[in-house]
Amino acid sequence: MTRGGSGTVRVMRLATFNILHGRSAEDEQVDEQRFADAVAALDADVLGLQEVDRNQPRSRHADLTAIAADAMGAGEHRFVAALSGTPGATWTAATGDAQPDAAAYGIALLSRHPVVSWSVIRLPHLKSPVPMRFSGQWRPELVRDEPRVAVVAELDSPHGRIHVTTTHLSFLPWWNQHQLRVLVRSLEAVPEPIVLLGDLNMGAARAQAVARMRPLATGRTFPVRRPTEQLDHILVRGDLRAAGGGPVCLPLSDHCALVADVG
Secondary structure (H helix, E strand, O other): OOOOOOOOOOOEEEEEEEEEEEEEEOOOOOOOOHHHHHHHOOOOOOOEEEEEOOOHHHHHOOOOHHHHHHOOOEEEEEEEEEEEEEEOOOOOOHHHHHHHOOEEEEEEEEEEOOOEEEEEEEEOOOOOOOOOOOOOOOOOOEEOOOOOOEHHHHHEEOEEEEEEEEEEEEOOOHHHHHHHHHHHOOOOOOOOOEEEEOOOOOOOOHHHHHHHHHEOOOOOOOOOOOOOOEEEEEEEEEOOOOEEEEEEEHHHHOOOOOEEOOO
């Protein structure tokens, strides 16, 4: 990939990756070096991560955001907890007041470019279990969704000031659309260009229609072994154009990453 030269605008790689807390679908284990190698292989300038652990037993109490920052050479990074405690066990919705080393789970945004400002948007979440019918089941079952959050960075990039946000929306089809609308409304006053990247848990046509944004990259990202659908997206509003990109499947997670090279 051309990284720029005299008189040219440098290509900037954007990427999003649901990392399944660093676990591999091959052996169900979390290996810090394998995780670092996967992040390095993406060679992203700006990277959004979802399903990120901090100080969790299942990921060996690692700070996955810090590992990813070191692997990609990101001088700027921010982990934002969606929940405090342990997923699948005891947890509460995060408020942003937890200690830096407390067990948490959420999202992260990392950048090789300087960040001018950060902001956090806490999205509406369902506080009670709701019925959902899964494929192959006759009867719905009650499921409990997790809190959801977005983080926004204003970057000083080779393409000027841009705003990048990453999020991980609900798996409930009707609720994730509501969350996306809330997020987009929260960004209305933000100057363009605005990039939204993350696991939106919906297909390409729906994501673009609800967000009223256009894609910088497309392709099937889930499940990782034989992808059949696109759940992960890089969308933009404003004057940024992609020079290439698509899914990148790595020996990690149940999702493929998605990258877009902005030229």
